[in-house]
Amino acid sequence: MVMDPKIEVKELSVSYGSKPVLKHVSLTVPREEITAIIGPSGCGKSTLIKALNRMVELVPGAKVTGQVLLDGRDIYGPGIDPVEIRRKMGMVFQKPNPFPMSIYDNVAFGLRILGLGDRRKLDKSVEESLIRANLWEETKDRLKENALSLSGGQQQRLCIARALATHPEVLLLDEPASALDPISTARVEDLLKDLKSEVTIVLVTHNMQQAIRVSDRTGFMLLGELVEFNGTAKLFEHPSDERTEAYITGKFG
Amino acid sequence: MKERLRESLVILSLRVAVAVVLAGLLTVLFDIVSKGVGIFSWEFLTESPRQGMTAGGIFPAIVGSVYLVALSLAASVPIGVLAAIYLVEYTPQGRFLRVIDISIRNLAGTPSIVFGLFGLGLFVNFLGFRQSLLSGALTLACMSLPVIITASREALLSVPNEFREAAYALGATKLQVVRRIVLPNALSGILTGVVLSSSRVVGETAPILLTAAAFYAPTLPTSPFDRVMALPFHLFVMATQSSNPLKTAPIQYGTALVLLLVAVGLNAVALVVRAKRRRLKVW
Amino acid sequence: MKPKKQATSRKAVIGPFVERLMKSLFFLCSAVVILVTLLITLFLFREGLPALMQVPLWDIFTGVIWQPPAENPKFGVLPLITGSAVITLTSLLLATPLGLAVALYLSEFSRSLERDVLKPLVELLAAIPSVVFGFFALVVVSGWIHGLFGVGTRLNALNGAVVLTLMVLPTIASISEDVLNSVPRDLKEAAYALGATRLQIIRRVILPYARRGIAVAVLLGFGRAIGETMAVLMATGNAAVISLNILTSMETMTAAIAIEMGEVVFGSLHYQMLFFLGILLFLISSAVNIIADYIITRGRLR
Numbered sequence: 018m019v020m021d022p023k024i025e026v027k028e029l030s031v032s033y034g035s036k037p038v039l040k041h042v043s044l045t046v047p048r049e050e051i052t053a054i055i056g057p058s059g060c061g062k063s064t065l066i067k068a069l070n071r072m073v074e075l076v077p078g079a080k081v082t083g084q085v086l087l088d089g090r091d092i093y094g095p096g097i098d099p100v101e102i103r104r105k106m107g108m109v110f111q112k113p114n115p116f117p118m119s120i121y122d123n124v125a126f127g128l129r130i131l132g133l134g135d136r137r138k139l140d141k142s143v144e145e146s147l148i149r150a151n152l153w154e155e156t157k158d159r160l161k162e163n164a165l166s167l168s169g170g171q172q173q174r175l176c177i178a179r180a181l182a183t184h185p186e187v188l189l190l191d192e193p194a195s196a197l198d199p200i201s202t203a204r205v206e207d208l209l210k211d212l213k214s215e216v217t218i219v220l221v222t223h224n225m226q227q228a229i230r231v232s233d234r235t236g237f238m239l240l241g242e243l244v245e246f247n248g249t250a251k252l253f254e255h256p257s258d259e260r261t262e263a264y265i266t267g268k269f270g
Numbered sequence: 271m272k273e274r275l276r277e278s279l280v281i282l283s284l285r286v287a288v289a290v291v292l293a294g295l296l297t298v299l300f301d302i303v304s305k306g307v308g309i310f311s312w313e314f315l316t317e318s319p320r321q322g323m324t325a326g327g328i329f330p331a332i333v334g335s336v337y338l339v340a341l342s343l344a345a346s347v348p349i350g351v352l353a354a355i356y357l358v359e360y361t362p363q364g365r366f367l368r369v370i371d372i373s374i375r376n377l378a379g380t381p382s383i384v385f386g387l388f389g390l391g392l393f394v395n396f397l398g399f400r401q402s403l404l405s406g407a408l409t410l411a412c413m414s415l416p417v418i419i420t421a422s423r424e425a426l427l428s429v430p431n432e433f434r435e436a437a438y439a440l441g442a443t444k445l446q447v448v449r450r451i452v453l454p455n456a457l458s459g460i461l462t463g464v465v466l467s468s469s470r471v472v473g474e475t476a477p478i479l480l481t482a483a484a485f486y487a488p489t490l491p492t493s494p495f496d497r498v499m500a501l502p503f504h505l506f507v508m509a510t511q512s513s514n515p516l517k518t519a520p521i522q523y524g525t526a527l528v529l530l531l532v533a534v535g536l537n538a539v540a541l542v543v544r545a546k547r548r549r550l551k552v553w
Numbered sequence: 554m555k556p557k558k559q560a561t562s563r564k565a566v567i568g569p570f571v572e573r574l575m576k577s578l579f580f581l582c583s584a585v586v587i588l589v590t591l592l593i594t595l596f597l598f599r600e601g602l603p604a605l606m607q608v609p610l611w612d613i614f615t616g617v618i619w620q621p622p623a624e625n626p627k628f629g630v631l632p633l634i635t636g637s638a639v640i641t642l643t644s645l646l647l648a649t650p651l652g653l654a655v656a657l658y659l660s661e662f663s664r665s666l667e668r669d670v671l672k673p674l675v676e677l678l679a680a681i682p683s684v685v686f687g688f689f690a691l692v693v694v695s696g697w698i699h700g701l702f703g704v705g706t707r708l709n710a711l712n713g714a715v716v717l718t719l720m721v722l723p724t725i726a727s728i729s730e731d732v733l734n735s736v737p738r739d740l741k742e743a744a745y746a747l748g749a750t751r752l753q754i755i756r757r758v759i760l761p762y763a764r765r766g767i768a769v770a771v772l773l774g775f776g777r778a779i780g781e782t783m784a785v786l787m788a789t790g791n792a793a794v795i796s797l798n799i800l801t802s803m804e805t806m807t808a809a810i811a812i813e814m815g816e817v818v819f820g821s822l823h824y825q826m827l828f829f830l831g832i833l834l835f836l837i838s839s840a841v842n843i844i845a846d847y848i849i850t851r852g853r854l855r
Contacts, residue, residue, distance in 0.1 A: 103439060108440075126450070283654070291678070295678045349585050350582075360579060379780070379842050381779075382683075382782055383807045383810050390814070391599065469680055474683075541673055
């Protein structure tokens, strides 16, 4: 088992209204590794990742039971403010969603809402984050331009920079490359590999090859259940469950 | 062939109907403009009435209308926008939402004279504000609420959810999301609603009939408890109770023209802003 | 690693409190609408119901004379109700076909450029204040009607109905147009694929689908018409008589309130009766709203 995991999910169940979407999911996310979640559409993987930073409760009618321990503390415990949790995590969405503001303001957003107003510190943080996200060279001369003028791949890296600006402990990515072309995808994947030594990464993807390329551990989900969770190599080469095997050999999905 | 003929006939009759409607609109506009433009001048707009309302300008009525609109906006816009924020960002469910929606539609369909009675009962009498700028403005504000709330709601809803999601995921509180992401991007829509509402309010007579309007006020209003003259009321009284209809006809038309320009002008501004926003939308 | 931010600790304490405070503020503002509706109901009934203590309901609704300032005041609302009804229905008779025609034309037959000009013009019609319409009826339309028919009084029901038509038809037109535009594309495409002509699709697919919405449009037009005050006040002559002759003067409920309220003694029976008329109007407009709501929700559940 994993020692001192960054995140521990225990018997997590989520339903939207009366419809159950996640059923008793339990897994552990090791520190400073990339954990991938794969599965066919509708298996609940997006819901799972959104439950990790309490974004799922923004859906009207969502009910969450079970525990999610971040460094040993249940983020759903009584009196815990979801805003505090979200500030410790960064999230990147399937479709790049930069704010309709300048590139600079996008990256600085997370810092500004924390109350950081010092211009020089902001400048420095924005530069750092853009460098980490591999976007600095392409944007350093156009920081004041509207973020929506960037290409799809650049927008997604901007979203990563925006998420990294507040130095989150965990980075959650929901199919971050599915809307991108292969070259941009490769750049994002390289980026993740570089980042994992500083940030714990959870990656949802429908692209099995991506999971193989990038992740250390992989979980396979089907119809709201976590079917199998193991080291990536082991899961793909010797899956223990026949459903996993059926999925990775392309029998459905 | 017969089908083609039938279709052409239908289109023709539809076109005739449209022409009738346009003719109606243009006749009204043309009549008012052509007969009012003669007296329309800087003096007309800036002078007070003289000789027992048979000569002079309509300045006090313009001022009164401006005050009424401004004061009623001061009340209805904050309340309306904040209400819209609650309804969109805090997504109340079920019962409460239904009740609010029904109330909004109900208010929107309530006759203006009923609002006048309401204003008379509540503001003039019960709260003791008497017939005054304040009573009139508050009555008009109640009338405007449905328009402001609905327009603001639409504007807030038009902000794509992905922006909110990204902001929440970065750890923004609801207030921060509203203040930094939603409101700035909904502003032009809200403004459109405000301008549309002003266009309606400036032309309303019935609500101020009983609550604010004076046909003749010796001085410009100096406090909210003064009675005010107002453009629509001025037109109404001059047209129906003038002592010398022949002499005052130009003034009547002039007043109608000013009122028309303001109301239609504001409406046109709102339409243009809305159209421009649609074209410039970056997302 | 993670930079420490001193600013957050103070915000962490104040933050949730301000959030809760603002949420209550937002909530209260949205409740204002409910409050206003309740207050309107309250004050109308408060000032109007006492009239029933002096004049029996039966007499009010069957009385054919409305003559409040007389020696022996009579408060029969029938003349006012028929006045409102005749004027409203006459205008609806004109406004509905015109409004629907405009809506149909805009939705199905107009080219993009035409629509860009036409729609704003129709909306402009809706922007003209009612008192301007009343003025126009008073000085212009009455002359035309008199010239055309030559009989009856100069200010009459038709006069009011004509301008009321212009006021109400934008409502009918714009709601109907929205409804017609909302007919799902695949329904139309399926019909086209089956070889239906344009007119057939309109008659057999679009109009049936839009039936409910159009009914709502007309209903809301009715509500607008019956609630109109200034235009009819200035145009129709304000004679409280029961008549079906649209070339004679009539008086609507709304006009009665507007005219007479300025001259009543506060708290007098006349004052209360005018508020009673207000109650009637409020009930009518609420009924229109409820029925419209019912039609819409029943359509959705289908």
